[in-house]
Amino acid sequence: MFVFRSFLAAALAVIAGGVATAPAAHAEGTIDATPRQVARLASVPAEAAPRAVGRPASVAAEAMPRVVGRTVSVPSGAMPRAAAQATGVSVGAVPRPAGRDAGIPDEAMLRPADLGGAETREADAESWPALRPPRPCGMRAPKPAADRAVSAIVDADRAPVVVLEYVAQHPAGAAERYLRRLRAAVRDCPNWRLEKSGTDTLTMRWTQTWEHVDDRVTHHTYVAVARTGRAIVLVADLGWETSSGERARAERLITPATRRAAVLH
Incomplete structure (x- = not known):
């Protein structure tokens, strides 16, 4: 029982730590992230990238990230990798898809x-x-x-x-x-x-x-x-x-x- 509780406590600590360091989301459909966080987000698959909700239809889906101060406002419908590129964070070349x-x-x-x-x-x-x-x-x-x-x-x-x-x-x-x-x-x-x-x-x-x-x-x-x-x-x-x-x-x-x-x- 003690081992199980220790394992559970460790798992909760890891989850809490991930939440504490995650970029903050805003109602306008952007994510504020430091360059370090953006670089970490760049490894997230496209399928896992958050999507904007309620965005006007006239807004281009490929809108570029906004650079504000020392953070980057990433359009939540965009690839995190693009945001990392815009800030100058090197994330490596995107693999060329087959086909x-x-x-x-x-x-x-x-x-x-x-x-x-x-x-x-x-x-x-x-x-x-x-x-x-x-x-x-x-x-x-x-x-x-x-x-x-x-x-x-x-x-x-x-x-x-x-x-x-x-x-x-x-x-x-x-x-x-x-x-x-x-x-x-x-x-x-x-x-x-x-x-x-x-x-x-x-x-x-x-x-x-x-x-x-x-x-x-x-x-x-x-x-x-x-x-x-x-x-x-x-x-x-x-x-x-x-x-x-x-x-x-x-x-x-x-x-x-x-x-x-x-x-x-």
Whole structure:
């Protein structure tokens, strides 16, 4: 009996200790955590990550973490690993999932040399799905034979900016048809605007709005898309938190991204 009570007391102490050190949850759907706690949370599987409840439908599911003082407010619907990356806590590269995206090699993706030294990390399935690939107003997109997405936090005048790259390889003719349909869909979709159009390239602006600290935020994401052979290449400047991206950065990076994806021919 004494051994059983000692074991029970030890178990309760471990549980109590875990509760005492856990990040504090807030009603607004965020978790305040120190960088050390964020790094520990980064090992939590996606299935175990807490989900936001009652979040307005207009808020993007991939909203970036907020850095406040020495803590990080992590959107509870986001991957803890993304929050750790945003704070500069090294958690290692996200393993590339098996399946379709296993067919896109590293050589076909942007490298640190293209991004001012910033390392890229694999984007999980819940990161910016509306851009992988873009489907303005519900347009249909062909299923790729292989695809892959990576993101990087780059320095822009000493401020962080998130850049997303998506590469998809298609059967013969499908990439050309998708680009043609995309160009037409953007022209008729209220939240999208065609900024620039070429034979095998185009630049778009995607506008989202949401409530943030009693203010209504209008956020612009700039998306450059190009075709090389049977591959579609996308580079998006997502900005940071409520700050919009920049068209010039997306258009500048689509050039090396397309050049690297040419190895898929």
